[in-house]
Structures are given as structure tokens and as C-alpha cells.
Amino acid sequence: MRSQISISKLARPEIVAMKPYSSARSEAPGEGVLLNANESPWSLLPDSKLNRYPEPQPQRLVSRLANLYQVNRKQLLVTRGSDEGIDLLTRVFCRAGEDAILQCTPAFGMYAIAAQTQGVDVVSIPRLAADNFSMDVDKLLLTLANDTRLKLIFLTTPNNPTGDSIDKATLLKILQSVNGRALVVVDEAYAEFSNKASFCPLVTEYNNLVILRTLSKAWAGAGLRCGTVIAQTEVIDLLGRIIAPYPLASPVVELAERLLDPEVLSLQQQQLQALANNKQRLFTILKAQNYITDIWPGDANFILIRLDDASGLMRYCGQQNIILRAFNNEPLLQNCIRISVGSNSDLDSLETVLKTWKTT
């Protein structure tokens, strides 16, 4: 392995120096005569243990996630969705008024929100619209070389909302170029929809690589709010210093463990296959509308399109209760609409509406 500087040197010194809060449940296991957390001894709801604080990092769930993502348990932190992972990373590594994050726009909106909340500058590198919105790697590398304020580089693969993916050679180049200076955060929220391999195995080799995974998309668990940060233990321990003492509510933990039961896996695989089929059908439906000028199918569970009058179509669809996503504030995505792959009946409704637009 190459020699690597300690990641703690990149973190905010006050986070490294502080003594983390020690919760009752983290000091002692939740068994025995429990008189240490000022809990009620009785539950008001039968069959529940709502009177007890949950495990800070529930062991069974951690094991299942480690198994799912094929990483070591100590390389993983369970969070309230990836949103919380993004926020924790920003707060641990970025000093207000001094540091900056980088994103390749159009990008997922939460990277900038987390940075702005923390008083941290956002450097945006526009994607190449003429090349299927791929990242402008030359400009990215140049910026990484010149801007010493950068602490977090947010990459998304497949990207939302453009659907394009990052290849391994590019990621390695970026990792090496900021080695010892910044962390590269690869958001793999849509990885399961893509046939490209996850970058999780690289975490063991690169101490400045962080991967974000979530149960919100391919695990049909958006309502759970359950995400996973994957990185070397040093990073995970730093994030653990500032995460809320009991981030995951016990009903959430119970449901997340059930979701990852081996028995659910085959149903999940069936649903992923059905979504892949429906994506093909959605593509065919879109292709048949001659007012749609561009279609970017991408590698995720949505398709991005462009047409001359996106707001007109958005309005018409809205009147028929078909809710799509437009990007009015994104210069590169003017007149673009993102359409999630839905069920067959969702697609039936969408098809009817798309066919009748401008002819009624």
C-alpha cells in the first residue's frame, strides 16, 4: 500500500480534539437491570420496546449492510439517509469561511445545501452538455490542482439527473490527484440499477475515498431514511464523533433489518428486473413522441429528456396528475425533464398524456 498521511489531518481540528458525547447505550449494553438512561421501565405499546433507547449503531443491521456492500463492519456508518452522511462529512472536514467542496453540475442538490449550511464555498464544474453531460475531467483536474481550499470532491455515479457514470481510470486519477489533501466522496445511490461495478472495494486501498449507499432507491426504502457511509475506519470514527447519539429510531432499525433479510432478496431482484423492463418501455414511449428532441437514458432508474416547451408539458402533465421533475434553476438543463421509471400502470397513464399533448 502507498504511504498515506493521516486523514485526521484533513478534519477540522476542533472535531479531532473534542471528547465525543458518550451515550448511556454506548457505555453499557441494553441488557440487565437498566437504570442508567432515565428511560421508562414500561412500554405503552404492547410488543414494542419504545421505552428503551435504540442501539446507536444496531449490530444486526450493521452486519447485514456490511455483507450487502461487501465491506468490513468497521468501514461503515449507518445514517438517516445519504443526506445525513453528506452533512456529517461536510461538518467534519470543512471549516466555515475557509474550505470548499467541489461538485460537477448538474448535481444532486444536497451537496451544496450541506456546504452552504456550514458556511463552506461550493465550486461547481459544469458537465459537458455536448458529451452526454459527462464530467469535464480536464477542468476538474486543473481545479483540483489549483484550489487548495477543496476538502470534499463530490462525484455521483450514475449521476442524478443526467444518468452518466464514472469509469474507474478517471476515479483513480482524481483520487491520486488529491491524495493527502481532500476526500473523494462517490455517491452510489443508483449503483444497483447500473451494470457497472461498485467502487466499494477501492476503500481498502484509498484512505481518501468515501462511498455513499442508500436503501432509498433500489431497496425501495425511501421512507426508512437509511443510508450507509463506507470508508476506512479513521473516517468512520471521525463521523461517529458528531453523529446524533441515537440516529436511527427503533422501528426503522426493525424494518431495515427485515428489508435486508435474505428472503427479501429474490423479490428485490425481481423488482429490479421489472424496473429494467419498464425503463425500456419508457424509452420506447418517449422515442415515439416527435416533440421530444433529446433523450438521455443513463444508467439509473430515470430518463432525462429535452423538448422545446418543457414548462408547457409539465403544466399539462400536472393537470392530469402526472408529476415529473423539471430543473428551471439549472443552466445546462433548460427545457429538460426527468422521468422516474414507474410501474406499468404509471407508464400507461404517462403514455396517454404524452400522446394527447398538443393534439387536444
Ligand SMILES: *Cc1c(COP(=O)(O)O)cnc(C)c1O
Ligand atoms: C436519491 C439520492 C440519494 C438518496 O438520499 P437519501 O437521503 O439516502 O434518501 C443520494 N444521492 C443522490 C445523488 C440521490 O439522487
